[in-house]
Amino acid sequence: MLNSTIRPLAAGAMALAIGFSAIPAKAEQFINVLTGGTSGVYYPLGVALSEIYGKNIEGVRTQVQSTKASVENLNLLQQGKGEIGFALGDSVKAAAEGNADAGFAKPLDKLRAIAAIYPNYVQIVASKESGIGSFEELKGKSLSVGAPKSGTELNARAIFGALGMSYDDLAKTEYLPFGESVELIKNRQLDATLQSAGLGVASIKDLATSLPITVVAVPAEVAEKLGAPFQAATIPAGTYEGQTEDVPTLAITNILVTRSDLSDEEAYQMTKQLFENLDSMVAAHNAAKAISLENAAKGLPIPLHPGAERYYKEKGVM
Secondary structure: OHHHHHHHHHHHHHHHHHHHHHOOOOOOEEEEEEOOOOOOOHHHHHHHHHHHHHHHHEEEEEEEEOOOOHHHHHHHHOOOOOOEEEHHHHHHHHHHHHOHOOOOOOOOOOOOEEEEEEEEEEEEEHHHHHOOOOOHHHHOOOEOOOOOOOOOHHHHHHHHHOOOHHHOOOOOOOOOOHHHHHHHHOOOOOOOOEEEEEEOOHHHHHHHHHHOOEEOOOOOOOHHHHHHOOEEEOOOOOOOOOOOOEEEEEEEEEEEEEOOOOOOHHHHHHHHHHHHOOOHHHHHHHHHHHHOOOOOOOOOOOOOOOOHHHHHHHHHOO
């Protein structure tokens, strides 16, 4: 009698358990933020962005991935291996067009913009003892142009071409990230480094406090020859220790990029939380001071994600 009572109870409990287990759990959102080398500007801003999203978007788990920056980030997004990434405007344009020389075998059709953010400045820095005082004086010297086919290296190639020069004019070309380039200069194994980043990049600050430097100008004519998204800009005096004068150079807008298959709501929240927490971005790096809502949807070489567009329309900037 007891056994016959227990069996139905046990069966009922089992059915209840199966019933509960059949209810699907709410899927957790995951945001992988694609950045750049840890000594650049993308990385600290990416860390700040991941913290903003983790705190302010319900049910989100975040991760920051250090990469070789623009080109790798765009290819990873196309492959669905990231939710948001930093990239230079000229790299984004090359990706959308499928420029094989820039590292894109075919057009990347899944890229969508979240926001135009701050400008990258091409910053060419040489040790004072190298004797390099102008771009032309890089001839016969050693220069690091950034990781192969990174956004920085694409910038370097474009500038050399615009001035009728090539890497063949150099005594040695190194393809190294920012931090490694600086260490070689400190050890007298490299004359100069070209870095495309926000002003006040940590690697160059480190170099300037270690030995006397020269910030090398990029002639204004280069911006005219290259056209958009390149523009003439200035590295203000005092940006780096020992830099006593303004130095002309080029600037290229950075873009936060996502994927077309990301939900409109997720893209909306990523855009909204960025602009509602800009103070946290500025605290991570001064380059973020240049991020503005008014310019976020301007001059983009790829379409805005509909979720981002919704936010800009709400704010009246589109």
